[in-house]
Amino acid sequence: MTLTRFTGRTALVTGAGSGIGRAVALALAAEGARVVVAGRRPEPLDETVRLIEEQGGEALAVIADVSRAADAEALVQAAVEHFGSLDVAVNNAGVLRGGQPLADLPEDDWHAQLATNLTGVYLALKAQVRRMRTQPSGGAIVNVSSNLGRHAALAGAAAYAATKAAVTALSRGAALDHIGDGVRINVVSPGATATSMSLRPGETEEGRADRAKATLPLGRISTTEEVAAAVLYLASDAAASLVGTDLVVDSGASL
Numbered sequence: 001m002t003l004t005r006f007t008g009r010t011a012l013v014t015g016a017g018s019g020i021g022r023a024v025a026l027a028l029a030a031e032g033a034r035v036v037v038a039g040r041r042p043e044p045l046d047e048t049v050r051l052i053e054e055q056g057g058e059a060l061a062v063i064a065d066v067s068r069a070a071d072a073e074a075l076v077q078a079a080v081e082h083f084g085s086l087d088v089a090v091n092n093a094g095v096l097r098g099g100q101p102l103a104d105l106p107e108d109d110w111h112a113q114l115a116t117n118l119t120g121v122y123l124a125l126k127a128q129v130r131r132m133r134t135q136p137s138g139g140a141i142v143n144v145s146s147n148l149g150r151h152a153a154l155a156g157a158a159a160y161a162a163t164k165a166a167v168t169a170l171s172r173g174a175a176l177d178h179i180g181d182g183v184r185i186n187v188v189s190p191g192a193t194a195t196s197m198s199l200r201p202g203e204t205e206e207g208r209a210d211r212a213k214a215t216l217p218l219g220r221i222s223t224t225e226e227v228a229a230a231v232l233y234l235a236s237d238a239a240a241s242l243v244g245t246d247l248v249v250d251s252g253a254s255l
Contacts, residue, residue, distance in 0.1 A: 003030075003031045004031055005031050005032070005236045005237065006028055006031045006032045006033035006087075006088065006232075006235075007031070007032030007033075008032065009032070009033050009034070009085070009087035009088055010033065010034045010035075010036070010079050010085045010086055010087050011025075011028045011033040011034070011035050011036070011088035011089070011090065011235075012036045012038065012075055012076070012079050012086060012088070012089045012090070013025045013028065013035060013036070013037055013038065013089075013090045013092060014038045014039070014064070014066050014075070014090070014093040014120075014124065015038070015039055015092040015093030015094060015144075016035075016038060016039055016045060016048050016092070017037070017039040017040075017041060017043075017044025017045045017047070017048060018044050018196075019193070019195035019196070019197070019224055020092055020144060020193060020195065020224050020227050020228065021037075021039070021090070021092040021093070022037075022044075022051075022224070023224035023225050023227065023228040024090050024092060024228045024231050024232070025052065026048070026051060026052060026055070027225070027228040027229070027231075027232055028088065028090075028232065029052040029055065029057030029058070030057065031232065033057075033087075033088065034057075034058040034059070034060075034083045035052060035057065035059045036060050036061075036062055036075065036078055036079045036082070036083070037049060037052075037059055037060070037061050037062070038061075038062050038063075038064045038066070039063070039093070040063065040064070040065055041063075042061065042063055045061035046061055048061070049061045058083075060078065060079075060083070062074070062075055062078045066091070066093050066120035066121075066123060066124050067115040067116050067119050067123070068123070069123050069126075069127075072120075072123040072124045072126070072127040073127045075124075076127045076131050080131065085135060086128060086131045086132060086135075086139060087132075087135075087137065087139050087140070088140050088141075088142075088235045089124065089128040089132075089139065089140075089141045089142075090141075090231055090235070091120070091121050091125070091128075091142070091143045092144040093116060093120055094116060094120075094144065094146075094164075095113055095116045095117065096113070096157070096160050096197055097109035097112055097159070097160070098113075098156050098158070098159060098160055099156045099157075099201065100156055101155075101156065102158040102159065105158075105159055109159065110159050113159050113160055113163050114159075114163055117160070117163035117164060117167065118163045118166050118167060121143055121167050121170060121171075122170060125141065125170070125171075125174055125185070128141055128183075129141070129174070129178050129181065129183050129185075132181070132182070132183045133178065133182060133183055135182075137182070138181065138182025138183050138184070139182070139183050139184075140183070140184045140185075140186075140234070140235045140239075141183065141184070141185045141186070141235075142186050142188055142231045142234045142235050143167055143170075143185070143186075143187050143188075144187075144188055144189075144190065144227075144231070145164045145165075145167040145168045145171070145188070145189045145246070146161070146164035146167075146189055146190060147189045147190065147191040147253060147254045148160060148161040148164055148165075149161040149162065149165030149166075149167075149168065150164070150165045150168045150169075150189070150246065151189060151248055151250070151254035152191070152250075152253060152254040164189075167187070168187050168189065168246050171185055171187045171244065171246075172244040172246070175243050175244035176243075176244060179243050184239075184240070184242070184243055185243070185244065186234040186239070186242055186243070186244065186246075186247070187244075187245065187246040187247065188227060188230045188231050188234065188246075188247050188249060189246055189247065189248045189250070190222060190227045190249050190250060191216075191221070191222065191248070191249065191250020191251055191254065192208075192212065192216070192221040192222070192250070192251070193222045193223070193224055193227055194222070194223050194224055195224060198221060208221065209221075212251070215253075216251040216253055217252030217253070217255060218251035219251075220251060221251060227249050230247050230249050233247075234247060
């Protein structure tokens, strides 16, 4: 059975050139959404658009740096001008810089993670909510956080975890602020997922699989499609009463 939960709706996905963002964009398009895919580099975004169009969907690629307010506003404007509305937004763009103890982390790496992972979500939320609250149907926003921070810790990732814990706190506060405007805001917090970000330096995919089998309760990492399924659930009408929820998808790592 083909699901059509998002038919007639416009969705915006940041960080959509690869990994979780691409999987979310493809899943939304497969269920009928018209999708604006955003990121910093054109080539990966063009590939995401091509994949969506191959499956019969509609998509628009927009180059944007979410840490810039003007770019966040331009993404919303592009969605509305091209497709007529903004009904779903998935703020997935993020960077990970670390691998060393916090005392040895370069200050530039701290600021880079803060700018994209936290300020980028703040700016995106502002622009998205301002549009959605003018629409009779409101809208749904899902912010992609991490199990690191609020739920778990990892050596060498203190700064990243701090930004992601802040994303969860920001999202819960914003959810309370704007549910009265008809805008639902929720969070998905993935653990290790089948992307390059979960590979340790020099590690192969086979090595990662062996590590996951030995350390994760589920015995494996999540697929990007599994994380996308969680995002789509929170963005769908089936989750109409979920406000400020933080859905952890991490193979049991944070138990």
